[in-house]
Amino acid sequence: MKKQYAVFGLGQFGGSLVKSFVELGEDVLAIDTNPSKVKEYSKIATHAVQANGVDETSLKEIGIRNFDHAFVSFGENIEASILTSLLLKDLGVPRVWSKAQNDYHHKVLSKIGVDRVIQPEREMARRVAHHTVSDNVIDYIELSEDYSMVEIFSTNKLHGKSLAELSVREKYGCSIVGIQRENKIIVSPGYDEKVLQDDILIVMGRNSGIHRFEKEGV
Known part of the structure; x- marks a missing residue:
């Protein structure tokens, strides 16, 4: 219904x-x-x-x-x-x-x-700030005060690496919950899934961990 x-x-x-x-x-x-x-x-x-x-x-x-x-x-x-x-x-x-x-x-x-x-103004301000600070961030959605979901462009640095090799959860405390590749979305990708350059990674977790991943991992 x-x-x-x-x-x-x-x-x-x-x-x-x-x-x-x-x-x-x-x-x-x-x-x-x-x-x-x-x-x-x-x-x-x-x-x-x-x-x-x-x-x-x-x-x-x-x-x-x-x-x-x-x-x-x-x-x-x-x-x-x-x-x-x-x-x-x-x-x-x-x-x-x-x-x-x-x-x-x-x-x-x-x-x-x-x-x-x-709080639309605050949420939009944060989205703009994230997009401005990192060229790789496409969109930012605040889930709570401490948690967010972010869309991040994959770079050549990640090309060909599996999620197991990237160890995003272990290193940064956040998770890649989806990958947008051309016109399709891979939901809950497995650890053997390889990231390609220009993939869009859908990352969810604590803001601090996501920020570190933006700075260090991508």
Whole structure:
């Protein structure tokens, strides 16, 4: 069955989420207190409703319990963000991801049990920094404060070496969980898999270990 997504707050981030889900062919409910925003996204989203996320009755009326994943993306209204996130968790929404405005907001959202706290500006800044510092880094995805997943270009230094020979886990404490080669992806490659120049290595692990691998191993 298709998953059902709900996005609270149709600002720049929330609106982009709605559009991205639609482009991926997913069902998404767009929710905002602003009637003009609801009207705008009624032409884009699967459904769009005007509702107050801090009103438990309103949440029940839109059937929020039937949704698999909810995103809370309010502008500067930190109080509404926290209360909506708390209500969604209390009402049994399986996954609640909320956008944080600052570190204090992040801490509160984590304390009330939000499944993932998103800080788009900080995450994008880190991705840009990693890409700038290392010419081999294509993309950087933060999984938690200490762990990340990074796409790294393989170089001539690694060409023809097997994963066993590279011993990435033993040397750096991170793992090559996939290899993108031309138009295919090798998932969970075995130790006998050889790396070729221009492969894209998908590496996951502690940030410190990944950074050392970027500097020393590639």
